[in-house]
Amino acid sequence: MERRILRSTKRRRIYEVKNDEKAENGEIDDMLSNFPDGILLHILSFLDAKYAVQTCVLSTRWRNLWKLIPTLILHSSKFSTLKQFSKFVPKILTLRDTSISLHALDLDRHGHIEPRILKKILDYVCSHNTHLQKLEISLRGDHRLIMRTVSSCHALTSLKLSVWNRGGSCDNSGTRFPKSLNLPSLTNLNLKEFIFSCGENNCAEPFFGFTKLNSLVIDCCSIWDAKTLKISSETLVNLTMHKNIFYIDKIELSTSSLCTFTYTDCFIPRICGTGLASVKQFYVVVTMGQYLEKPGMVLRSWLLDLANVTSLTISSTTLQILSLVPELLELKLPSLCNLKSMEIKLEPLERSRGLFNKVKDEMLKKIAAKSMKQVFELRRAGLKPPPIPDGIVAFLLQNSPSAKVHITTKYPDIFKIKQDDKSSNEDKVEKCQTNIVTS
Template identity: 55%
Template sequence: MFRDKMKRRSRSENEESEDRLSDLPDCILIYILSFLKTENAVQTCILSTRWKHLWKRIPKLLLRSSTLFCLEDEKFLTFVSKILTLRDNSAALHILDFECDTDHESELVPKILNYVRSHNTQIQQLGISITRDSDLLMPCVSSCLALTSLMLSVYHIRHVVYPETIIFPKSLNLPALTSLGLVGFTFCGDENGCAEPFSAFTKLNNLLIKDCIIKDAQILRISSKTLDSLSMSYNLFDFNKIELAAPNLCTFTFCGTLDQKIYASGFSSVKEVNNGTPDQKIYGSGFSSVKEVNIDAKMFSEFDKSPMILLCWLLDLANLESLTVTSKTLQILSLVPNLLEVKLPSLSNLKSMEIKLEPLEDHTKLLYLVKEAMLKKAAAKSRKEASKLRKAFKAGLRPPSVPDGIVDFLLQNSPSAKVNITSDY
């Protein structure tokens, strides 16, 4: 009996010490490693001889200077260079995400782009984020015909008025592309003064344009039957209008301080809209089927048309079910004269509303305008009321984060809608 117990104990200890993970096939281990950051996957080479070379065959490379914050510029250069040298070139590379904001960018970018070119028939997802132009960038990208996702960011040292940007090719042949993000690019117009840079992408679902400009064009045309999500942020478009024809568009994000007119024949199916500074008028019956809206508006001038444009948007949201707004957006909306007397024909299907509180900074135009509007309303009641409020402001009173009466105004046709107020500060 004693011997039997010792045998069972010995067998149990052997099972506990057995490395079952290392007994898995290479393809399974490589698949597991692909979920790690590249630097963590490389570190597994010290586990045993079984793991020494596995990382070299991972089909994904994430090389971002912002995440490798513990590495100095020189060490980041060495790390990336060794990864590219030691990796097994016979192994397929499907995903590469490279970000560089170091003094050695001019040395690393050519190495990365040459490596991409050597795997151009395999790469499906490519992200490049750099701070200066490279003559190799667009020729390299155009050779990657298997791409389904492309994100290009070129953060130049920006001029106050117009940033220096890379010209985006008028016709870039990427037949499998479904997701495209561009930061810091220029779109050039044709002989008719129209820029239509995305017409070649027949399978495009997601499009992001940020910090871009238009050259030699009065019209930016975005036309796509497959486009599901469009994001436009902080662009410097100096032209008359944006023509948007996207019948299947579901999400529209817009941030900026532009004055372009947006002719949106494709807004009829939009389900979510995120807006930064809504200085644009949207033409057409586009908001009729919107289900979810997120608005983060900003205002920098007393001549800004944002309050009235916000109200116009709300009037068009006949089928809205979910509304998310910042408290600054509500402050801007409250500047519409006699707003609380307006009878909304819309928002009758609203089911939920979320208000994200934001601090109203001192010495800003919006704070000044909100105070002036409150004083004007108080003066309409009596001079005494206005004088009392003015003294309170001088003593440090701040306008309420959520203007009085505005929640009831928005819920006048949907009084049972749930209201949630959140704050990040």
């Protein structure tokens, strides 16, 4: 037994010595290097260009492999200083194999970028515009130069732009999105910090030229001179609208294929058209509806159009606004008949002081109709509305009583949830209403 152990130990030492000698000569073999070039290039395409270039020191096999990657990820955050980033970018553009088509570029600079560096990158993009399929740009820079480059990339299928210009979207001098952009193959569009201009009939319709659009994200954008935002697309499946500044009366959706709709904002415009009728996953988080006299009635009109929704995610603040509708719980819903699951995201009501006071006043009015004495007692004790309005869950589930309800929150210091999967929906809501921990 001891002899076998000694022989095994001796063989292991000999193997380690040989490997050390190979490592010194740069000849050590590894499983990753045994993969074909195509697989290695696919792996490298997920790395920032800085790290992809650093693989050249691994062995002779890797020395020039990074030059063949069809994607470029250039993030300034990967460098210690902006000066290092500015020195690196021109070198990689010069040393990259020019015979290899560029299929994707991801440029991220949190802040201003040197004009000469930006121009060099955009010139390189233009030289590969016939094959470029994916383009992501996030920075502060010359938006006119960027948009001219984008308009030349007719093969694009995915475009993500976040281009700040001086004051940004909260300033009327921000980056304006062109009224027409010829990108016939575009399927995915993600826009941040843009201004959409008004067209005919006091309506903004910035996406009418994208006939193959499948996914659309509108993030922190604005409309300054229109009353209606129109989105028309027979191919659009996913729509996300997040923290936009829309001084508009309504959103007109003509999106017969729309399946997933995500809306997070403090503005609650009317939604008309045929868009919501086809939606199956609906995610809505709103606070107090500004520039509208009756935001609760607008939310109720949204619910009436949700004929095919199977999954509903809604915030507690949204439910509070909805509960302001007079005699809401007495109404019969013709929608939400196919609902399978509902997630309620608990949000601190106190963070929206206007909504908090409105909800509290409405509660006191209802109590005052029965007992003024109870009103005085509640005011003295410090009335605090429950995170989920009484009866609102049952109201939403009246046509789908077997739908599963999940209660979640990002604020564990404020809310305490003890959810038992075997409990009924009413029990879960009651536990949520009683288990509140103030920070």
